[in-house]
Amino acid sequence: MKISWWKLNNILHRDVGYFFFGMTIIYAVSGIALNHITDWDPNYIIENRNVQVDKASLTPSMNARQIIDLIDQLNISKKIKKHYYPNPSTLKVFLEGGALTLNVRTGLGFLETVDRRPFLYEVNYLHYNHTKFLWTWFSDLYAVGLVLLAITGLFVLKGKNSFRKRGIWFVLAGTLIPLIFLLVYL
Amino acid sequence: MKALYFLSISLIFFLGCSNSNQKNTEQTASQEIASTPIDVIDVATVLADPVAYDGKEVALKGTVVHVCKHSGKRLHLLGSDQKTRLRIEAGEIGQFGRELEGSEIVAKGIFRREVIDEAYLAKWATELENDGSEQHKTHEEQTQQQGQIQQYREMMQETEDGHLQNFWVDGISFQTVDNEEEI
DSSP states (O other), rough: OOOOOOHHHHHHHHHHHHHHHHHHHHHHHHHHHHHHTTTTTTSSEEEEEEEEGGGGOOOOOOOOHHHHHHHHHTTSOOOEEEEEEEEETTTEEEETTEEEEEEEETTTTEEEEEEEOHHHHHHHHHHHHOOOTHHHHHHHHHHHHHHHHHHHHHHHHHHHHSSIIIHHEEEHHHHHOOOOOHHHHH | OOHHHHHHHHHEEEEEEEEHHHHHHHHHHHHHHHHHHHEEEEEEHHHHHHHHTOOOEEEEEEEEEETTTTTOOEEEOOOOTSSOEEEEEEEEEEEEEGGTTTOOOEEEEEEEEEEOOHHHHHHHHHHHHHHHHHHOOHHHHHHHHHHHHHHHHHHHSSSSSSSSSEEEEEEEEEEEEEOOOOO
């Protein structure tokens, strides 16, 4: 049986592309999110708002019951985890997804809510390889798959749009850009 | 041909899996080391006698009062006295989630103690000078670190024994403990 290398190339390109569709989305989306890590928090939606409570309701050593009343007073629906006094004038209440910080002398403070960014948190988790074990190998396999996709992609088309006639210029341009950055910044 | 193709794909994947099984065994071994039974102690206990715990594996119980917002690479653990705090570096753990703030955890790791004395600061200053001449550091970084050295010197003058100590734990593993406040 005569093997058609061109056909084998296209089959490989097609099926590896199908197989790694999900991985490409995961790494591309989280890649953009993590690329701008200095501009935003890619994992959490963090909101802060100033609050004011009746200072008569604050004492230097409040018990759990008093903390619940305080949280109710502020209409916060989050569950209380723990509270403590970082210093004599500050009360910190940790909530499920946030924290309340209050000045016990003035009743002024702020509420910080922290919620996971849906989808992004999960894809970033995978991108960072927090799961380790098998994921390390599967993501390595994906990287090999990307190399395979890149190489086989060069030879998918024949004729006037082939690598030799058209593709080469795009490959050169796309390779030249990172090289220019290296020359300028390295 | 089709069967051969799918066989190759499966083979590649299973080769990866068999290697990862080997890796898993190594990982399990390191987890076993991490899970060697040691007494769970409070942050304050360790800091009361840091020399005795220097370089040793500890299991510390405390409340997470801060997780590094930018990297998640470290957190601060508060002792039961509600005053003593200790930094836990993520190390082998990788990263700490923001959700841990306010949770009670038991963190296992190696306790580290660093003594900052005049010799330490002199060495740091010399290295900084050499780095500056070799242009490894920016002027801003140099100025910042020089300020830090000066600050440490001032702090040292206020101590009885003429040195400062820096403590932290290189994390190996951790687990959360149910800590809902009792009413």
